[in-house]
Amino acid sequence: MKEFFEAIWEYFLTFREWTISILEPALPWLKIGSVAVSIVLVFGIIYAVRKSGWLPRKIDEKMHLWRFVDTAKLRIVRKWKKARQLSQSINPNDWKKALMEADEMLYEILKISGHPGSNADERLESMKPDFLSNLEELKNAHDLAGTAKNPEVEITHEQAIEALRIYKAAFEEWGLI
Numbered sequence: 001m002k003e004f005f006e007a008i009w010e011y012f013l014t015f016r017e018w019t020i021s022i023l024e025p026a027l028p029w030l031k032i033g034s035v036a037v038s039i040v041l042v043f044g045i046i047y048a049v050r051k052s053g054w055l056p057r058k059i060d061e062k063m064h065l066w067r068f069v070d071t072a073k074l075r076i077v078r079k080w081k082k083a084r085q086l087s088q089s090i091n092p093n094d095w096k097k098a099l100m101e102a103d104e105m106l107y108e109i110l111k112i113s114g115h116p117g118s119n120a121d122e123r124l125e126s127m128k129p130d131f132l133s134n135l136e137e138l139k140n141a142h143d144l145a146g147t148a149k150n151p152e153v154e155i156t157h158e159q160a161i162e163a164l165r166i167y168k169a170a171f172e173e174w175g176l177i
Contacts, residue, residue, distance in 0.1 A: 073176055079105050080168075080177050087164050095160035096148040102167040103145035106138070109174065134169050141166040 023030070049055050060074060079101055086098035103120065110123040117123035124139050132138065141163040147153050171177045 076105055076109065076171070076176050080171065083164065083167075087160055092155065092157075095155055095157055099141075099145040099148045099155070099160055099163055102164055103142055105171070106142065106167065109171075109176065132170055132173060134166060134173075137166045138170050 056078075083098040083101040083105070086094040086101065089095070107120040107123070110117075110120060110127075115123040116126045120142055124135070124142060127135060129135055144155070144159060144163050148155055168177065
């Protein structure tokens with residue numbers, strides 16, 4: 001039995017020497033290649049984390065937990081910046097996305113503020129006219145954002161900018177942006 005293990009050990013050592021003789025000349029290139037692959041993978045991870053929004057969400061959670069900032073307001077400010085950037089595009093689909101983003105913010109605000117209703121339409125209808133100075137304009141902007149969800153409907157840049165101006169006035173009146 002001892003001879004069997006010695007034979008296996010001898011075979012292993014021979015195989016190791018043979019592998020080293022093949023890989024040794026290529027070792028510097030293998031090191032360079034592995035470093036290059038590692039760099040690409042690290043940048044890929046960074047890109048994926050940035051695109052997913054995972055890190056800002058985690059930071060928001062911790063800041064809210066430690067009561068540093070009002071994360072709801074911070075989230076609204078971020079969404080508003082995104083909507084503004086989309087509105088400055090030359091692509092009409094981005095204008096629609098900007099309106100939908102602002103409308104989503106409106107729904108979130110109305111929901112947080114406790115207005116009754118199951119959707120933004122009902123919540124806007126439940127609001128008293130003295131609650132917001134541009135309530136009727138806001139309802140019209142909300143209706144335009146609702147039509148923007150239809151891919152067949154065209155919205156001009158002027159319509160999108162005007163609706164966003166109305167949303168901005170409402171958000172400013174509420175002290176959110």
